[in-house]
Amino acid sequence: xxxxxxxxxxxxxxxxxxxxxxxxxxxxxxxxxxxxxxxxxxxxxxxxxxxxxxxxxxxxxxxxxxxxxxxxxxxxxxxxxxxxxxxxxxxxxxxxxxxxxxxxxxxx
Amino acid sequence: xxxxxxxxxxxxxxxxxxxxxxxxxxxxxxxxxxxxxxxxxxxxxxxxxxxxxxxxxxxxxxxxxxxxxxxxxxxxxxxxxxxxxxxxxxxxxxxxxxxxxxxxxxxxxxxxxxxxxxx
Numbered sequence: 001x002x003x004x005x006x007x008x009x010x011x012x013x014x015x016x017x018x019x020x021x022x023x024x025x026x027x028x029x030x031x032x033x034x035x036x037x038x039x040x041x042x043x044x045x046x047x048x049x050x051x052x053x054x055x056x057x058x059x060x061x062x063x064x065x066x067x068x069x070x071x072x073x074x075x076x077x078x079x080x081x082x083x084x085x086x087x088x089x090x091x092x093x094x095x096x097x098x099x100x101x102x103x104x105x106x107x108x
Numbered sequence: 109x110x111x112x113x114x115x116x117x118x119x120x121x122x123x124x125x126x127x128x129x130x131x132x133x134x135x136x137x138x139x140x141x142x143x144x145x146x147x148x149x150x151x152x153x154x155x156x157x158x159x160x161x162x163x164x165x166x167x168x169x170x171x172x173x174x175x176x177x178x179x180x181x182x183x184x185x186x187x188x189x190x191x192x193x194x195x196x197x198x199x200x201x202x203x204x205x206x207x208x209x210x211x212x213x214x215x216x217x218x219x220x221x222x223x224x225x226x227x
Binding site: 034038052088092094096098101 | 145152153154203205212214217218220
């Protein structure tokens with residue numbers, strides 16, 4: 001049972017925007033913790049997409065992240081076919097890394 | 109460039125032990141915390157353990173506490189995961205990942221090594 005709750009699936013058409021939510025509790029997302037988002041294509045290792053509200057070098061500007069209270073969200077604008085993947089949110093306190101159950105993004 | 113290469117996976121019987129390794133290159137290994145994250149077949153990611161950059165602190169998921177031990181050899185740029193008393197539910201691809209410095213995040217991942225616990 002993941003302590004961070006994500007929708008199992010979301011979908012969108014090319015060019016549209018979608019948002020994936022990540023709900024936690026005051027003891028994790030709501031406390032002193034660091035939020036990150038990862039993309040995983042089938043058979044591949046996860047890839048860091050967002051940390052706090054930052055994008056690593058090389059990640060498209062179409063990806064953005066926010067955090068408010070006990071929740072975080074990942075927004076992907078201008079959906080492209082290659083965005084179809086699983087996405088995971090994480091919350092790290094320095095001694096524990098919580099990982100959401102993952103969201104399957106389908107690009108219609 | 110940063111590279112993380114896991115090794116040591118395989119098929120093992122329940123109750124037995126296995127030791128995974130992660131060879132790091134392309135960065136100052138001794139300056140970064142390191143994590144193990146696993147993924148059971150068809151399932152989501154599950155965090156396993158973290159070790160601080162100097163090995164002074166180690167933390168584990170409840171599911172592996174007391175059975176798994178994370179360690180590192182900064183002189184050899186290598187991370188290890190000693191897995192004892194293995195169970196069928198430990199079957200997964202095990203990834204090592206580098207923790208980027210503040211704000212912390214898992215910025216580089218290995219390709220993973222498959223551990224299958226089966227009789």
